Amino acid sequence: MERTIQKKLSVGGGSWVTVDVYGEPDAPGLVVVPGAMSDAHAWQGVATAVDAWPSVAVVNRRGRAPSGPLTGAYSLRTEVEDLGVVLDEFDGANALFGWSYGGLIALLAADDRPLRHVIAYEPVTRPFGRHALPDLKAAEEKADWDTTVEIVNQRISGFDAAHVEALRADRETWATLCRLSMPAHAELAALNAAPQPDAMARRADRVDLIVGQSNRGTAPYGTSFEDVRQRVPHAEVHELPGQGHLAHLQAPTELGHLLNDLATARHR
Template sequence: MEQTIQKRLPVDGGSWVTVDVYGEPDAPGLVVVPGAMSDAHGWRHVAAAVDAWPSVTVVNRRGRTPSGPLTSTYSLQTEVEDLGVVLNEFKGTRALFGWSYGGLIALLAANDRPLHHVIAYEPVTRPFGSHALPDLQAAEETADWDATIEIVNRQIAGLDTAHVEALRADRQGWAALRHLSRPAHAELAALNAAPPSDELARRADRVDLIIGQCNDGAAPYGTSFDDVRKRVPRAEVHVLPGQGHMAHIQAPTELGHLINDLATVR
């Protein structure tokens, strides 16, 4: 499926979000919500692999170009309300998919409004990465985005030095990560400041949760996934073989095909 249009939608606080639409712009389909250190562009290959719906709309959340700023009142609820604006624009959305922080946003959105189908890949919930907040705040105050990337990958994701240096060796990719890292502290702080919900996706007709095989039962993503799973007891759980948290980059076609498979009505 090819990208057909990009739309800009005004949201609260004078900010805005853009969405990239693949396929038929006026046909109800799948809405995708990326998480932290990611943007709509990073999900283009997954969107291209999805064909179970006539359209795929990928949200470029506030805080990343070409969407607007987070604003001073930013919170997790801000994200849920922004997603509500997108869903109001694309009425009749058949399914909502979220990854990581975006997965939590999607599940919370299904507490506020009825949704037919919600899919979340390794959604995270508090407490998650709170130990890294002081270092992320210090990096943000000095605009040290190189340090922010290292903190996210080393202190939160638990990756080793060799992995970070491999990322740094890709100059174009590292430059993109520098831009994507700017909202990292605010997003992690918002995630950990929000009171946990006892139940998630309570107004969804159907919920599917996905975990990468490499993270099943392992900290930090697998253990946070287990916390979320307890709050969605009726969800079906699916494992993506051979993958971890970054499946949208490392195996976008496989992830897209799994999402296609989940479109089948049970």
């Protein structure tokens, strides 16, 4: 389906979020929450591959244009409350999907309110990337976004130097990553400062957790996934064959089709 409208929602405290809506704007559908180093635009490929819901609403979380700033009081709780505003706007949403940090936000939102169906792709939880926080803070203070992108890709995600240089060789891609890296320190600090809940998604009727086959059991994303899975004992676990953490960029159609399959299974 194609994008039809973009909504701007005030979340208080001098900030706002925008939401890109694909399909039928007034029909309850799937709400998508991207994670760190990502924005709503990066999920266009997945959104256009999804057809099991009449609409797909992709949240552009605060800290990335055209949404508003993080603000000084930013925390993981801020993200959950922002998502609450979105869910109030899209009242009756049939499902909520989150990726990475967005997956954690989605699962925590299902502690606040009853939700029919929550799906999370490799959600992360503390301690995640905590060792890189001092260097991320130093890079942020210098507005050194090149170094921030390097830290996120190598020291946190575990990619090698050749991967980073391949990204740098594409000027447009690198410029996008630098822009998306600006909230990286604040988001990672918020993730690691939040209390670790014993259980998540306690008010969700159904939870599906997805892990990329390449990351199963492997640090950092596969091991963090297992930490989350233990806190969502009623969840079903699914593997996306041949994929890692960046499936929304490297295999958006396959990820979209998996989401369609999960929607179909929900009605069986």
